[in-house]
Ligand SMILES: [Zn+2]
């Protein structure tokens with residue numbers, strides 16, 4: 001299990017490690033801007049492996065691109081977890097206080113990488129959002145029952 005929180009502590013949550021299906025590093029312009037870093041790190045977590053401890057009602061959202069909501073803390077502005085349209089929870093890696101047991105292993109939008117960024121070692125690096133069959137596999141794994 002790994003706990004996470006926002007900078008001010010109003011938002012707190014926990015995740016069960018086996019529910020973390022993939023950890024993604026994204027170099028797209030939106031992730032860079034909202035994270036204030038070279039890339040955003042987001043864990044795709046099965047919804048039944050994610051629990052709010054506090055602050056679910058303390059988040060605000062912003063639609064950074066059509067249909068893609070980003071959540072953040074109303075007080076401190078930290079990026080916050082958000083339920084996705086496909087039924088999982090997207091958890092910002094930077095909000096974690098403990099090791100979720102999986103490093104960022106997939107890198108997206110390398111074509112948008114800023115000159116001052118360097119691609120981290122990853123088993124998958126896609127120039128765009130990645131092929132559909134890759135994501136179909138991730139979605140399958142998100143909803144597998146009894147998997148560890
Ligand atoms: Zn906060």
Ligand SMILES: [Zn+2]
Nearest residue numbers: 026027028031
């Ligand atoms: Zn992105």
